[in-house]
């Protein structure tokens with residue numbers, strides 16, 4: 001899936017999601033990297049973004065794939081929906097979610 005490099009400050013990641021961003025359209029998703037933190041972000045509605053850790057709950061690989069609305073771990077094939085819930089094992093539990101806030105075109109993810 002597309003990778004977005006963002007900035008991390010005061011335990012929050014900020015990024016622009018305007019036209020041209022991989023997250024510009026509803027149904028898109030991206031792997032957001034800031035410092036050494038990896039976060040999955042899905043745009044589930046025009047003004048609604050779901051953010052969650054990209055660290056797989058199985059053996060901590062980074063989830064890097066997104067297809068047909070599903071996040072996929074490259075290591076052993078676990079799959080998660082855009083809410084972070086497990087849809088296919090071996091992952092034992094959901095991805096931890098982060099709060100998001102949209103102000104204009106700037107998305108803030110609180111870690």
Ligand code: FES
Nearest residue numbers: 056058059073076
């Ligand atoms: S670490 Fe993700 S499926 Fe094993």
